[in-house]
Amino acid sequence: MSKFRRIGVLTSGGDAPGMNAAVRAVTRCANANGVEVVGIYEGYKGLIEGNVKVFGPRDVSNIINLGGTSLYSARCDDFKEEWGMQKAKKTCEKYKIDGIVAIGGDGTFRGATDLSLRGIPCIGIPGTIDNDITATEYSIGYDTAMNTVIEMVDRLRDTCESHARCNVVEIMGRNAGYLALNAGIAVGATAICIREIPSSSNEEEIIARIEKARADGKRNFIIMVAEGMGSEFGPALTEKIEKVTEIETRFARLAHVVRGGSPSVRDRLMGTEMGAKAVEMLMSGQSNMVVCYRHGEIRTSEITWALALDKLFKSEYAGYKKADIEKLLAPYSAEDREIMHQFCATKLEKMKALYNIAMEISN
Numbered sequence: 001m002s003k004f005r006r007i008g009v010l011t012s013g014g015d016a017p018g019m020n021a022a023v024r025a026v027t028r029c030a031n032a033n034g035v036e037v038v039g040i041y042e043g044y045k046g047l048i049e050g051n052v053k054v055f056g057p058r059d060v061s062n063i064i065n066l067g068g069t070s071l072y073s074a075r076c077d078d079f080k081e082e083w084g085m086q087k088a089k090k091t092c093e094k095y096k097i098d099g100i101v102a103i104g105g106d107g108t109f110r111g112a113t114d115l116s117l118r119g120i121p122c123i124g125i126p127g128t129i130d131n132d133i134t135a136t137e138y139s140i141g142y143d144t145a146m147n148t149v150i151e152m153v154d155r156l157r158d159t160c161e162s163h164a165r166c167n168v169v170e171i172m173g174r175n176a177g178y179l180a181l182n183a184g185i186a187v188g189a190t191a192i193c194i195r196e197i198p199s200s201s202n203e204e205e206i207i208a209r210i211e212k213a214r215a216d217g218k219r220n221f222i223i224m225v226a227e228g229m230g231s232e233f234g235p236a237l238t239e240k241i242e243k244v245t246e247i248e249t250r251f252a253r254l255a256h257v258v259r260g261g262s263p264s265v266r267d268r269l270m271g272t273e274m275g276a277k278a279v280e281m282l283m284s285g286q287s288n289m290v291v292c293y294r295h296g297e298i299r300t301s302e303i304t305w306a307l308a309l310d311k312l313f314k315s316e317y318a319g320y321k322k323a324d325i326e327k328l329l330a331p332y333s334a335e336d337r338e339i340m341h342q343f344c345a346t347k348l349e350k351m352k353a354l355y356n357i358a359m360e361i362s363n
């Protein structure tokens with residue numbers, strides 16, 4: 001029989017549509033296997049403060065269709081401190097929580113690994129609209145966010161077409177350009193600027209693309225800019241385009257509007273599958289692992305490996321951050337390091353290939 005009598009579930013970091021589907025699946029799958037579930041409110045903050053409630057199947061009714069997270073979320077610096085982690089551990093002991101499913105992004109996984117190392121088994125589920133967790137091809141919320149972006153930008157395009165204007169649109173994603181790139185393709189953007197491809201932000205080339213498209217008779221010009229380019233980039237590019245081309249150019253920052261809304265079918269299904277998998281993993285004695293989606297299947301990885309891979313990609317390949325790669329990869333064998341480098345290189349290559357297609361067909 002499983003040693004798990006009661007597990008906790010929390011959502012942490014930026015909310016994402018589909019998190020509720022995962023919470024529901026965790027609760028119902030655990031209950032179906034005779035395991036109680038405790039909902040932990042406001043992520044690690046709630047775990048420190050003991051803000052928890054025992055859930056039955058009815059406590060997660062009518063949430064699969066809701067955006068945001070019904071468990072609420074918070075960013076919690078106290079959990080980075082040893083005293084915070086010890087307090088969280090005490091809450092687990094007090095409420096007899098034998099393991100935790102933590103839904104969120106890389107910060108959430110760091111918390112899950114810290115708690116696992118202090119004796120509370122944890123399984124992570126990727127949930128962020130940014131889709132920027134290197135070990136998984138998909139994170140809950142990404143599909144809904146892309147659909148929201150295209151709905152909004154299609155509207156901007158209508159008005160651009162009517163007035164023969166250009167619209168520079170900044171899209172969330174923290175440092176990562178997945179949302180801007182993929183949604184940019186889906187709206188037929190004239191140019192897409194993302195950190196991972198430095199040449200994508202060359203102003204002269206963007207203006208040349210607009211001029212060429214205008215000469216071909218195009219009236220609307222959508223320029224997608226990833227949030228990671230920095231808050232000044234979009235407004236400055238807007239001014240420059242208008243000045244050089246004399247095309248009236250507007251700037252729009254979609255910001256948090258992209259994070260809300262009812263989850264798409266894909267996010268409801270992914271949330272459900274990943275939630276069920278996390279419960280199965282905890283009950284089979286696994287800990288410090290993360291549920292992933294790769295090559296069309298639900299798979300798993302060690303959280304520490306996923307976090308190291310993430311740092312490697314974000315520093316060496318995408319250029320978002322700086323990390324001491326020698327130190328980072330020291331625990332891994334030469335063969336493992338090669339696999340990790342290969343993994344990151346392939347990820348970047350795929351992004352570049354997609355970007356090249358986008359630019360080839362955009363005008």
Ligand code: F6P
Nearest residue numbers: 014128129130172173174227259
């Ligand atoms: O990680 C999700 C995300 O929405 C990012 O796209 C964005 O950079 C960040 O969170 C915004 O954070 P906050 O909600 O704290 O403003």
